[in-house]
Amino acid sequence: MEAQGNLLKMKAEIAEDKVEYQLRLSDDLVDMNQLVGKEITLAFQNQINCVACGKLTSKSFAEGFCYNCFQTAPEAEDCVLRPETCRAHLGEARDMAFAESHCLIPHYVYLAVSSGIKVGITRSTQIPTRWIDQGAWKAVIIAEVPNRHIAGVMEVFLKDYFADKTNWRTMLKNELAETIDLDAERQKAIELLPEELKQYAKNDEKVWQLNYPAEAYPLKPKSLTFDKEAQIGGVLKGIKGQYLLLDNDRVLNIRKHNGYLVKLTTD
Ligand SMILES: [Zn+2]
Structure with a gap:
């Protein structure tokens, strides 16, 4: 072929x-x-x-x-990598039509285990794609929020507690952190959230397990x-x-x- x-x-x-x-x-x-x-x-x-x-x-x-699109394309805006900087909810974005469908829609905050345990966010349409792209072995949704900005704020808050920088080598070696209990970690994460964020918590989502070919x-x-x-x-x-x-x-x-x-x- x-x-x-x-x-x-x-x-x-x-x-x-x-x-x-x-x-x-x-x-x-x-x-x-x-x-x-x-x-x-x-x-x-x-x-x-x-x-x-x-x-x-x-x-x-x-x-x-290309360099030009990197500077101007909505897909390459800062908030792709740093959601907490998203200003679409204030009406500011490179392209508001793009922001309407990518930033101003429900987002999930999740915990995933690739090498260690980390917190992350994604558009609601990107489950489980996002986790697969990261090579996660287990993952669970812990909150559903109305837009990208709030997801980013929650992520930044939780990063102090779930600080794993996914190590691609460990992820590829498939050294699975068997001892991590995602149910327990989710409860811990939700309890840590300040009141204004806790309203978005979800504590009954299933724990996903991903098996790779x-x-x-x-x-x-x-x-x-x-x-x-x-x-x-x-x-x-x-x-x-x-x-x-x-x-x-x-x-x-x-x-x-x-x-x-x-x-x-x-x-
Ligand atoms: Zn281009």
Whole structure:
């Protein structure tokens, strides 16, 4: 099989208890789970297109933008990374129409376990995608709030107590923190919230568990990039988060290469 297109983070959903990944390359939607255990090659075609405007760019900014879009596109606004800085609820945003559908809608605050336990937020439509992208093993919603700003404020507050910086190496090694009790951690988090935030708490959401398609996990993950080698290939051992796990402990972060034009070849 052969398919070519600009990389975008893999689509993921849960089917029969397992995460299923699909990679869109132009018109082809490649089922990645079925490639686990097989030899694959991704060849960079020496071309990067901006994920927002499509123009050629020599370098990708913030996971796939040309410099101009990085500076102006609503998808690259500061509040994407720092929700507490979102000002859409005050009527201020790069693009209010975008903000209406991305910031001024219900958001969830959650606890997730990737390496350690961390607090995070996401739009209500992004469950469980967000957790899969992070390579979380377990996750639970702890609050539903009306907009992105409040979600960010709650996240900043809880970060003092759930301060894990997800370590991608630990996440990929699949060292699961078996001792963490998310039910108990949720109760702890909710009790910590100040009154004005506690009104949004949810204490009856189910604890999700995510199982990734992987035959083996790397012991000492080594990260690959098309910036250093144009052709990346080997046996696909598994997929976790947005990483392809290749043989010999090599890993490729697909999302980091958003916009890179590649050709995928399989047997
Ligand atoms: Zn652009």
